[in-house]
Amino acid sequence: MGLTKSSTGTRLLSENFKDLKNKKGYTIALAGNPNVGKSTIFNSLTGMHQHTGNWPGKTVANAMGECLYKNQSFLFVDIPGTYSIMSSSEEEEIARDYICFGKPDATVIVIDATCLERNLNLVFQTMEITNNIIVCVNLLDEAKKKKIKIDLNKLSKELGVPVVGTIARNKKTLKNLMDIILKVCKKEIIPSPNKIIYKPIIENSISSLEIVLKDTLTLPNYLLRWISLKILDGEEKILNSIEKNFSISIVNNREIQEVRNTILKNLEKNKIYCENFRDNIVSTIVNNSEIICKKVCTFEVSNYSR
Ligand SMILES: Nc1nc2c(ncn2[C@@H]2O[C@H](COP(=O)(O)OP(=O)(O)OP(=O)(O)O)[C@@H](O)[C@H]2O)c(=O)[nH]1
Numbered sequence: 001m002g003l004t005k006s007s008t009g010t011r012l013l014s015e016n017f018k019d020l021k022n023k024k025g026y027t028i029a030l031a032g033n034p035n036v037g038k039s040t041i042f043n044s045l046t047g048m049h050q051h052t053g054n055w056p057g058k059t060v061a062n063a064m065g066e067c068l069y070k071n072q073s074f075l076f077v078d079i080p081g082t083y084s085i086m087s088s089s090e091e092e093e094i095a096r097d098y099i100c101f102g103k104p105d106a107t108v109i110v111i112d113a114t115c116l117e118r119n120l121n122l123v124f125q126t127m128e129i130t131n132n133i134i135v136c137v138n139l140l141d142e143a144k145k146k147k148i149k150i151d152l153n154k155l156s157k158e159l160g161v162p163v164v165g166t167i168a169r170n171k172k173t174l175k176n177l178m179d180i181i182l183k184v185c186k187k188e189i190i191p192s193p194n195k196i197i198y199k200p201i202i203e204n205s206i207s208s209l210e211i212v213l214k215d216t217l218t219l220p221n222y223l224l225r226w227i228s229l230k231i232l233d234g235e236e237k238i239l240n241s242i243e244k245n246f247s248i249s250i251v252n253n254r255e256i257q258e259v260r261n262t263i264l265k266n267l268e269k270n271k272i273y274c275e276n277f278r279d280n281i282v283s284t285i286v287n288n289s290e291i292i293c294k295k296v297c298t299f300e301v302s303n304y305s306r
Protein backbone atom coordinates (compact mmCIF):
# COMPACT_ATOMS: atom_id res chain seq x y z
CA MET A 1 0.00 0.00 0.00
CA GLY A 2 1.35 3.44 -0.91
CA LEU A 3 1.26 6.67 0.96
CA THR A 4 -1.79 8.86 0.68
CA LYS A 5 -2.05 12.62 0.52
CA SER A 6 -2.95 14.25 3.79
CA SER A 7 -6.30 15.75 2.81
CA THR A 8 -8.15 12.82 4.35
CA GLY A 9 -5.74 12.95 7.25
CA THR A 10 -6.91 16.42 8.07
CA ARG A 11 -10.52 15.29 7.95
CA LEU A 12 -9.87 12.31 10.21
CA LEU A 13 -7.94 14.50 12.55
CA SER A 14 -10.73 17.00 12.97
CA GLU A 15 -13.18 14.16 13.54
CA ASN A 16 -10.98 12.65 16.23
CA PHE A 17 -10.62 15.87 18.11
CA LYS A 18 -13.79 17.68 17.11
CA ASP A 19 -15.16 17.69 20.66
CA LEU A 20 -12.04 19.47 21.82
CA LYS A 21 -11.95 22.21 19.23
CA ASN A 22 -13.61 25.46 20.07
CA LYS A 23 -15.18 26.66 16.84
CA LYS A 24 -15.59 30.29 17.89
CA GLY A 25 -12.37 30.99 19.71
CA TYR A 26 -8.76 29.93 19.93
CA THR A 27 -7.69 26.65 21.49
CA ILE A 28 -4.69 26.72 23.79
CA ALA A 29 -2.90 23.65 25.16
CA LEU A 30 -1.24 23.97 28.56
CA ALA A 31 1.62 21.49 28.68
CA GLY A 32 4.62 20.93 30.94
CA ASN A 33 6.35 18.70 33.48
CA PRO A 34 4.29 17.60 36.50
CA ASN A 35 3.89 20.11 39.32
CA VAL A 36 4.99 23.24 37.45
CA GLY A 37 1.75 25.20 37.96
CA LYS A 38 -0.28 24.30 34.86
CA SER A 39 -3.53 23.78 36.76
CA THR A 40 -2.98 26.88 38.87
CA ILE A 41 -2.64 28.95 35.70
CA PHE A 42 -5.56 27.10 34.12
CA ASN A 43 -7.85 27.71 37.11
CA SER A 44 -6.87 31.32 37.41
CA LEU A 45 -7.54 32.01 33.72
CA THR A 46 -10.71 29.98 33.33
CA GLY A 47 -12.30 30.65 36.73
CA MET A 48 -15.53 28.74 37.24
CA HIS A 49 -16.02 27.97 33.57
CA GLN A 50 -13.88 24.85 33.49
CA HIS A 51 -15.31 21.44 32.78
CA THR A 52 -13.77 18.04 32.32
CA GLY A 53 -13.72 16.07 29.10
CA ASN A 54 -12.55 12.63 28.14
CA TRP A 55 -10.01 12.08 25.41
CA PRO A 56 -11.20 9.90 22.55
CA GLY A 57 -10.70 6.30 23.65
CA LYS A 58 -8.79 7.23 26.79
CA THR A 59 -9.52 6.93 30.48
CA VAL A 60 -7.53 9.96 31.60
CA ALA A 61 -9.73 13.02 31.95
CA ASN A 62 -8.60 16.45 30.86
CA ALA A 63 -9.76 19.77 32.14
CA MET A 64 -11.00 22.23 29.58
CA GLY A 65 -12.12 25.73 30.35
CA GLU A 66 -12.98 28.96 28.65
CA CYS A 67 -11.46 32.34 29.13
CA LEU A 68 -12.49 35.66 27.64
CA TYR A 69 -9.68 38.14 27.09
CA LYS A 70 -9.88 41.40 25.14
CA ASN A 71 -13.19 40.28 23.62
CA GLN A 72 -11.66 37.10 22.37
CA SER A 73 -12.69 33.64 23.52
CA PHE A 74 -10.05 31.00 24.36
CA LEU A 75 -10.53 27.33 25.19
CA PHE A 76 -7.74 26.16 27.49
CA VAL A 77 -6.88 22.48 27.63
CA ASP A 78 -4.92 21.43 30.74
CA ILE A 79 -3.05 18.40 29.45
CA PRO A 80 -1.37 15.85 31.77
CA GLY A 81 2.06 16.74 33.15
CA THR A 82 4.88 14.73 31.51
CA TYR A 83 8.67 14.80 31.49
CA SER A 84 8.77 13.53 27.94
CA ILE A 85 6.53 12.92 24.93
CA MET A 86 8.77 10.22 23.50
CA SER A 87 7.50 7.06 25.09
CA SER A 88 4.13 5.41 25.27
CA SER A 89 2.73 5.98 28.75
CA GLU A 90 -0.89 7.08 28.53
CA GLU A 91 -0.10 10.61 29.76
CA GLU A 92 2.70 11.07 27.25
CA GLU A 93 0.54 9.72 24.46
CA ILE A 94 -2.29 12.11 25.30
CA ALA A 95 0.01 15.11 25.57
CA ARG A 96 1.79 14.30 22.32
CA ASP A 97 -1.33 13.41 20.35
CA TYR A 98 -3.21 16.51 21.42
CA ILE A 99 -0.35 18.92 20.69
CA CYS A 100 0.47 17.26 17.36
CA PHE A 101 -2.87 16.10 16.00
CA GLY A 102 -5.35 18.26 17.95
CA LYS A 103 -3.84 21.33 16.33
CA PRO A 104 -4.29 23.86 19.14
CA ASP A 105 -3.76 27.46 18.01
CA ALA A 106 -0.93 27.69 20.53
CA THR A 107 0.79 25.40 23.01
CA VAL A 108 1.95 27.01 26.22
CA ILE A 109 4.72 24.98 27.83
CA VAL A 110 4.83 25.84 31.50
CA ILE A 111 8.29 25.34 32.97
CA ASP A 112 9.67 25.53 36.50
CA ALA A 113 12.10 28.43 36.89
CA THR A 114 13.91 26.58 39.69
CA CYS A 115 14.87 23.63 37.46
CA LEU A 116 15.05 25.10 34.01
CA GLU A 117 17.47 22.57 32.56
CA ARG A 118 15.30 19.52 33.18
CA ASN A 119 12.20 21.35 31.94
CA LEU A 120 13.85 22.42 28.69
CA ASN A 121 13.98 18.79 27.55
CA LEU A 122 10.22 18.78 27.08
CA VAL A 123 10.37 22.16 25.33
CA PHE A 124 12.80 20.80 22.75
CA GLN A 125 10.75 17.64 22.24
CA THR A 126 7.57 19.68 21.78
CA MET A 127 9.27 22.03 19.33
CA GLU A 128 9.65 19.02 17.02
CA ILE A 129 5.90 18.55 16.71
CA THR A 130 4.63 22.12 16.61
CA ASN A 131 5.86 25.63 15.87
CA ASN A 132 3.17 27.52 17.77
CA ILE A 133 4.88 27.42 21.14
CA ILE A 134 5.00 29.90 23.99
CA VAL A 135 7.26 29.12 26.94
CA CYS A 136 5.90 30.22 30.30
CA VAL A 137 8.61 30.32 32.96
CA ASN A 138 6.55 29.92 36.13
CA LEU A 139 7.50 29.89 39.83
CA LEU A 140 9.66 32.98 39.41
CA ASP A 141 9.04 33.79 43.12
CA GLU A 142 10.56 30.46 44.13
CA ALA A 143 13.50 31.06 41.81
CA LYS A 144 14.04 34.46 43.40
CA LYS A 145 14.12 32.87 46.86
CA LYS A 146 16.78 30.49 45.60
CA LYS A 147 18.64 33.43 44.03
CA ILE A 148 18.24 32.00 40.56
CA LYS A 149 17.98 34.63 37.84
CA ILE A 150 16.85 33.79 34.33
CA ASP A 151 17.42 36.08 31.36
CA LEU A 152 14.02 35.59 29.70
CA ASN A 153 14.89 37.63 26.59
CA LYS A 154 17.99 35.58 26.02
CA LEU A 155 16.04 32.36 26.56
CA SER A 156 13.52 33.52 23.97
CA LYS A 157 16.30 34.20 21.45
CA GLU A 158 17.96 30.85 22.15
CA LEU A 159 14.70 28.92 21.69
CA GLY A 160 13.23 31.05 18.90
CA VAL A 161 9.84 31.24 20.66
CA PRO A 162 8.19 33.84 22.93
CA VAL A 163 9.00 33.47 26.63
CA VAL A 164 6.89 34.95 29.44
CA GLY A 165 7.78 34.92 33.13
CA THR A 166 4.94 34.22 35.58
CA ILE A 167 4.05 33.70 39.22
CA ALA A 168 0.81 31.77 38.81
CA ARG A 169 -0.95 33.43 41.77
CA ASN A 170 -0.10 36.90 40.49
CA LYS A 171 -2.81 37.88 37.98
CA LYS A 172 -0.72 40.66 36.50
CA THR A 173 1.90 38.18 35.32
CA LEU A 174 -0.87 36.09 33.74
CA LYS A 175 -2.06 39.15 31.84
CA ASN A 176 1.37 39.29 30.19
CA LEU A 177 0.94 35.63 29.29
CA MET A 178 -2.50 36.29 27.77
CA ASP A 179 -1.11 39.21 25.72
CA ILE A 180 1.49 36.93 24.16
CA ILE A 181 -1.04 34.12 23.60
CA LEU A 182 -3.35 36.55 21.79
CA LYS A 183 -0.51 37.84 19.63
CA VAL A 184 0.56 34.31 18.67
CA CYS A 185 -3.04 33.30 17.89
CA LYS A 186 -3.52 36.42 15.75
CA LYS A 187 -0.19 35.69 14.08
CA GLU A 188 1.19 39.06 15.20
CA ILE A 189 4.03 37.02 16.68
CA ILE A 190 5.15 33.95 14.73
CA PRO A 191 7.27 31.60 16.83
CA SER A 192 10.17 30.06 14.94
CA PRO A 193 11.57 27.29 17.15
CA ASN A 194 15.30 26.56 16.90
CA LYS A 195 15.01 22.82 16.47
CA ILE A 196 17.60 20.41 17.80
CA ILE A 197 20.30 19.43 15.33
CA TYR A 198 21.47 15.86 15.87
CA LYS A 199 24.77 14.20 14.90
CA PRO A 200 25.50 14.51 11.15
CA ILE A 201 24.93 10.77 10.59
CA ILE A 202 21.48 11.02 12.19
CA GLU A 203 20.67 14.25 10.33
CA ASN A 204 21.58 12.55 7.03
CA SER A 205 19.36 9.61 7.93
CA ILE A 206 16.43 11.91 8.70
CA SER A 207 16.93 13.72 5.37
CA SER A 208 16.88 10.46 3.39
CA LEU A 209 13.50 9.50 4.86
CA GLU A 210 12.14 13.03 4.53
CA ILE A 211 12.70 12.82 0.78
CA VAL A 212 10.58 9.66 0.58
CA LEU A 213 7.80 11.18 2.68
CA LYS A 214 7.83 14.53 0.88
CA ASP A 215 6.84 12.93 -2.42
CA THR A 216 3.51 11.74 -1.15
CA LEU A 217 2.62 13.53 2.07
CA THR A 218 1.61 17.19 2.22
CA LEU A 219 2.72 18.24 5.68
CA PRO A 220 4.92 21.04 7.01
CA ASN A 221 8.64 20.26 6.88
CA TYR A 222 9.02 20.08 10.65
CA LEU A 223 6.40 17.30 10.80
CA LEU A 224 8.07 15.35 7.98
CA ARG A 225 11.29 15.65 9.97
CA TRP A 226 9.64 14.44 13.17
CA ILE A 227 7.87 11.55 11.41
CA SER A 228 11.19 10.53 9.81
CA LEU A 229 12.82 10.53 13.23
CA LYS A 230 10.04 8.37 14.64
CA ILE A 231 10.24 5.94 11.71
CA LEU A 232 13.94 5.50 12.48
CA ASP A 233 13.20 5.15 16.19
CA GLY A 234 10.52 2.53 15.42
CA GLU A 235 8.35 3.20 18.49
CA GLU A 236 5.16 1.37 17.56
CA LYS A 237 2.55 3.38 19.43
CA ILE A 238 3.78 6.69 18.05
CA LEU A 239 3.87 5.25 14.54
CA ASN A 240 0.31 3.96 14.96
CA SER A 241 -0.87 7.44 15.98
CA ILE A 242 0.93 9.01 13.04
CA GLU A 243 -0.58 6.45 10.65
CA LYS A 244 -4.09 7.03 11.99
CA ASN A 245 -4.00 10.82 12.16
CA PHE A 246 -2.16 11.51 8.92
CA SER A 247 -3.75 8.65 6.94
CA ILE A 248 -0.39 7.28 5.99
CA SER A 249 0.86 3.71 5.92
CA ILE A 250 4.31 3.35 7.48
CA VAL A 251 4.75 -0.12 8.97
CA ASN A 252 3.41 -1.83 5.81
CA ASN A 253 4.87 0.60 3.31
CA ARG A 254 7.56 -1.26 1.42
CA GLU A 255 9.39 1.82 0.13
CA ILE A 256 9.64 3.38 3.58
CA GLN A 257 10.76 0.13 5.18
CA GLU A 258 13.39 -0.47 2.48
CA VAL A 259 14.85 3.00 2.95
CA ARG A 260 14.69 2.53 6.72
CA ASN A 261 16.56 -0.77 6.55
CA THR A 262 19.31 0.71 4.39
CA ILE A 263 19.65 3.65 6.79
CA LEU A 264 19.74 1.37 9.83
CA LYS A 265 22.53 -0.71 8.26
CA ASN A 266 24.50 2.47 7.65
CA LEU A 267 23.86 3.65 11.22
CA GLU A 268 25.07 0.28 12.54
CA LYS A 269 28.36 0.77 10.71
CA ASN A 270 28.66 3.93 12.79
CA LYS A 271 27.85 2.06 15.99
CA ILE A 272 24.32 3.42 16.26
CA TYR A 273 21.98 0.47 16.75
CA CYS A 274 18.20 0.23 17.23
CA GLU A 275 18.82 -0.12 20.97
CA ASN A 276 20.87 3.05 21.40
CA PHE A 277 19.26 5.20 18.71
CA ARG A 278 16.93 6.87 21.18
CA ASP A 279 19.74 7.34 23.72
CA ASN A 280 21.56 9.32 21.05
CA ILE A 281 18.52 11.51 20.47
CA VAL A 282 17.89 12.02 24.18
CA SER A 283 21.51 12.85 24.99
CA THR A 284 21.59 15.52 22.27
CA ILE A 285 18.45 17.10 23.73
CA VAL A 286 19.84 16.92 27.28
CA ASN A 287 23.14 18.49 26.16
CA ASN A 288 21.33 21.31 24.40
CA SER A 289 19.22 21.98 27.49
CA GLU A 290 22.35 22.14 29.61
CA ILE A 291 24.09 24.55 27.22
CA ILE A 292 21.08 26.90 27.08
CA CYS A 293 20.57 26.76 30.83
CA LYS A 294 24.19 27.79 31.37
CA LYS A 295 23.74 30.71 28.99
CA VAL A 296 20.54 32.12 30.53
CA CYS A 297 20.70 31.24 34.26
CA THR A 298 22.75 32.99 36.87
CA PHE A 299 22.99 32.12 40.53
CA GLU A 300 23.36 35.40 42.41
CA VAL A 301 26.16 35.55 44.92
CA SER A 302 24.87 37.00 48.21
CA ASN A 303 26.05 40.49 49.04
CA TYR A 304 27.81 40.17 52.41
CA SER A 305 28.41 43.91 52.79
CA ARG A 306 24.68 44.57 53.30
N1 LIG B 1 5.22 29.78 44.90
C1 LIG B 1 4.56 29.41 43.81
N2 LIG B 1 3.81 28.30 43.83
C2 LIG B 1 3.17 27.93 42.69
C3 LIG B 1 3.24 28.69 41.51
N3 LIG B 1 2.49 28.08 40.59
C4 LIG B 1 1.98 26.98 41.15
N4 LIG B 1 2.38 26.88 42.41
C5 LIG B 1 2.09 25.80 43.36
O1 LIG B 1 2.71 24.62 42.86
C6 LIG B 1 1.94 23.44 43.15
C7 LIG B 1 1.66 22.67 41.88
O2 LIG B 1 0.82 23.43 41.06
P1 LIG B 1 -0.19 22.77 40.01
O3 LIG B 1 -0.89 23.91 39.34
O4 LIG B 1 -1.03 21.74 40.64
O5 LIG B 1 0.85 22.07 39.05
P2 LIG B 1 0.53 21.19 37.73
O6 LIG B 1 1.56 21.56 36.75
O7 LIG B 1 -0.88 21.33 37.33
O8 LIG B 1 0.83 19.73 38.28
P3 LIG B 1 0.34 18.32 37.61
O9 LIG B 1 -1.11 18.44 37.28
O10 LIG B 1 0.64 17.32 38.67
O11 LIG B 1 1.18 18.10 36.41
C8 LIG B 1 0.69 23.97 43.83
O12 LIG B 1 0.87 23.84 45.22
C9 LIG B 1 0.63 25.44 43.45
O13 LIG B 1 -0.03 26.23 44.41
C10 LIG B 1 4.05 29.90 41.52
O14 LIG B 1 4.20 30.61 40.54
N5 LIG B 1 4.68 30.19 42.70
Ligand SMILES: [Mg+2]
Pocket (backbone or CB within 6 Å): 038, 039, 040
Ligand atom coordinates in the same frame (compact mmCIF):
# COMPACT_ATOMS: atom_id res chain seq x y z
MG1 LIG C 1 -2.38 19.88 37.09
